[in-house]
Amino acid sequence: VNGCxxxxxxxxxxxxxxxxxAGADQNICIxxxxxxxxxxxxxxxxxxxxxxxxxxxxxxxxxxxxxxxxDAFGCTDEDAVTINVNTLPTADAGVSPTICLGQNALxxxxxxxxxxxxxxxxxxxxxxxPSGTTTYTVxxxxxxxxxxxxxxxxxxxxxxxxxxxxxxxxxxxxxx
Numbered sequence: 001v002n003g004c005x006x007x008x009x010x011x012x013x014x015x016x017x018x019x020x021x022a023g024a025d026q027n028i029c030i031x032x033x034x035x036x037x038x039x040x041x042x043x044x045x046x047x048x049x050x051x052x053x054x055x056x057x058x059x060x061x062x063x064x065x066x067x068x069x070x071d072a073f074g075c076t077d078e079d080a081v082t083i084n085v086n087t088l089p090t091a092d093a094g095v096s097p098t099i100c101l102g103q104n105a106l107x108x109x110x111x112x113x114x115x116x117x118x119x120x121x122x123x124x125x126x127x128x129x130p131s132g133t134t135t136y137t138v139x140x141x142x143x144x145x146x147x148x149x150x151x152x153x154x155x156x157x158x159x160x161x162x163x164x165x166x167x168x169x170x171x172x173x174x175x176x
Contacts, residue, residue, distance in 0.1 A: 020069035020077035027084045029146035033058050034083045041069035041077070059083050091140035093152035104129045105154045112140035112148075132156050 018041040026034050037054040038044050044053045045068045057065065066080040089112045097105045108125040109115050115124050118137040128136065137151045 015071070015073040015075050017075050018069050018071040018077045020067060020079035022065065022067045022079040022081035025082045025084065027086060027144060028059075029144065030060060030085050030087055031058075036065060036067075036081055036083075038067040038069060038079070040079075041071050043070040044068070045070075057083060059085050061085050086142075086144040086146050088146045088148050089140050089142040091138060091148040091150035093136065093138045093150040096153040096155065098155040098157060100157050101131065101159050102129070107136060107138075107152055107154070109138040109140060109150070111150075112142045114141040115139070116141075128154060130154055130156055 020038065020040045022038050023036055028034050033056050035054060035056050036046075038046075039053065043051070045051055046055055047066045048055065048057070055065075057063070062082065062084045064080050064082045066078055068076050068078050070076045091111045092109060094108050094110075097107075099105045104127045106125060106127055107117075109117075110124065114122075116122055116139045117126055118135075119126075119128065128134070133153065133155050135151050135153050137149055139147050139149050141147045
C-alpha cells in the first residue's frame with residue numbers, strides 16, 4: 001500500500017530416497033525358518049510388525065514379506081521378498097522282510113531322488129545281511145533338498161539246530 005517491498009529466499013534441500021533391499025527370494029522346506037535381512041536405511045518396519053533389519057520367519061505356505069526402509073531424513077522406500085515353501089517328500093522304506101541268518105534282504109525305498117541309509121549306504125535299493133533283527137532308517141531327499149525319513153525292520157530268524165546223531169562205524173555190506 002505504501003510502495004515498500006521486501007524479499008527473502010529459502011533453500012530447499014532435496015534428499016535422495018533410500019534404496020530399500022529386502023534381500024533375495026528364498027526357497028525353504030515346510031517347517032524350516034528363513035532369515036530376512038533388509039538394508040538401505042537406518043530404520044526398518046516389516047509388514048509383520050518387526051522393527052529391525054533382520055527377522056526370522058517360518059511360513060507354512062509361500063509368502064511375500066515387505067519392508068519399509070527410512071533414512072536419517074525420514075525419507076522412505078519399500079521392497080519385498082518372497083519365501084517359497086516346498087512340501088516334504090514322503091519317504092517309504094518298504095515292507096519289513098523276514099530272512100534266515102546268513103541270507104540277504106533287498107531293501108527298496110521310494111519317495112525322493114536321493115537316499116541315505118542308517119548303515120551308510122546310498123541309493124534307493126540296498127542289500128543287507130544282518131546277524132540279528134535290525135532296523136534300517138532311510139532319509140529321502142527330493143529335488144528341493146527337503147527330506148523325510150522312514151524305517152524298515154529286517155527280521156532275522158536263527159537257524160534251527162541240526163543233529164544227525166553221533167558218528168558211527170559200520171562194516172562194509174552191513175545195512176544200517
